[in-house]
Amino acid sequence: MTEHDALIELRGVGKTFTRGKSTVTALRDIDLDVPQGRVSAVIGYSGAGKSTLVRLINGLERPTEGSVVVDGKDLTSLSAKEIREVRSRIGMIFQQFNLFSSRTVFGNIAYPLQLAGWSKERQKARVAELLSFVGLTDKAWAYPEELSGGQKQRIGIARALATSPPILLADEATSALDPDTTQDVLRLLRRVNEELGVTIVVITHEMDVVRSLADHVAVLDGGVLVEHGPVRDVIAAPSHATTRRFLDATLRTRPGDGELEQLRSAYDAEVVTVTVDDRHTIGGRLSDLVRRHDVTFELVHGGYTAVKDDALGTFTVLLQGDPDAVRRAAADLRGTLVDGDVA
Template identity: 50%
Template sequence: MTERIQVSGVSKDYPGRGKGEPVRVLRDIDISVHAGEVYGLIGRSGAGKSTLLRLINGLETPTEGRVLVDGVDVHALPPAELRTLRHSIGMVFQQFNLWNSRTVFSNIATPLKLAGWKDDDISRRVAELLDFVGLDGKAFARPRQLSGGQKQRVGIARAIAAKPSVLLADEATSALDPQTTTEIVDLLRSVNQEFGITIVVVTHEMDVMSQLADRVSILSDGRVVESGDIHQILARPQHPVTANLVGSYTRTFLSDKDRDELSSQFAGRRISVAMDGVIAEGPLLSSLARAHSVDFSIIQGGVARVKNLPYGQLSLALHGEDAAIDRFLAELSTRTTVTTW
């Protein structure tokens, strides 16, 4: 599988205040993004997501490590070659970054003019893009006349105008309402599928990531704490930070405080079960419970779907003889991820 972007051993420092020590915002980052996929970077505010994105397009320089785009070391390029490379990397911003004094047509056409396109080719390309993003009839409108969702559609059209191989989306839906967010996520998916553009998307919204990304990396305190297929990450998070993010999204995460409070309300042995695929929607729990003469009550949890694949997390209180529960857990553990608490 072709690697479009490779981030190897990257750390980034910013100067400290006054004579203070430098502040390290990224630590030993290793990420590979396959050509043609949508790759997500997710984490709380201040995790280092946007800084990592700016390293990919050369707006920031790593303190340590290398960033390769199509095998080219971004930060080893002289300025003229770096400007050329940036023509192959589009960028979508949270606050749209449109020129308010220019029309929609002019906003989209500007990167094409900078790249040296002929006027007739620019006109055809802008018309194609306006149709693609659903803004026919808005060519001569000004950004102030557009809704937030329409402004972001212009931003996406401008970002892909010069036919880049990579699109970087930095919190592209954070300023939008839920319905418009879904529409923009669908549009970004279409950009990926119809043009084969590799997308790296930064967000703190797990619901956006679940709809859009193929693979993700979870950042916390400047480090990648977990990476994997989006379905795997949602169904079976391994790191506490990931589990917290997923649980906040699915409302299945139980903090230590939650567990302490629930322990007094639910008798029996308490477990949390993560499951995916047909297991999440099948009768596994009930059939195993019957087979081993174990009863259970549901404390919290549920089943959801990502890209038409089910995943689920349930917290249960088990009731029965200890030996029967042990046998039940032994068999359940071969099919799911079980945590006792």
């Protein structure tokens, strides 16, 4: 990726909070590019530093070290007024929706337009357009308390997009929603990205959100970016224990360490986990392997997982036979299947 592709760039970013004699390092030496026009996710457990990262990106906090560049502007060198200007180019949505309870849906969505000095006529037309986009035209005169969680988040999205910001920052935007409603909101966010070309940054602790929506993912752990890359690659071959924990908690296509141990001790066999993409079928590959190396196999764990528009299969097989043949077969599996990985 060239520098011009990144709409948000973090370089060597650190953030330390000091109160009296105690200091807490919330983020350490973060390098991160958010590519324009894509969906990037930052995933981490509680305390990993996600909220701090959000506050640095939207200019509410300054980093202790490094630089945060948004839309070509280095926030660390801007005045408060200039930071407000950059912030107006970032729409925000939140876990608790943050709608004004005393305003109608129309009033909520129109609010940023009022602040920006739009005429009443233009406000009306823009709100109508946004309500149609999020599928809630009939709720214009409802108050937030009359809406479901999913409807509130749709209104939150409409309000965040009112002034057409090029960036949308979603901070745990589906964490308060049930699984079906979460999927509805994720589908809407996909349309925001694909139809409106808005660059989206999703902050989450849910791998399913990453899997359904994001193109790129960065994993934060204890304030450190421990892994990042295309979602597909990270899911196919996670390199950090924290990433594997996230994946194991949701996917179940990869045996856990305990299960692997059990398999190894129960069978006198090589245990191999491979990842295949949807253009390949595991069956054909394994039949071919068995023929070529004179080994037998047993499929003991795995399945396919949807990753945005794609699917990844992760399968664990036991290979049995002459030890040399098994070794060669295992090496072959790694060589021929996509992102093959010998467990």
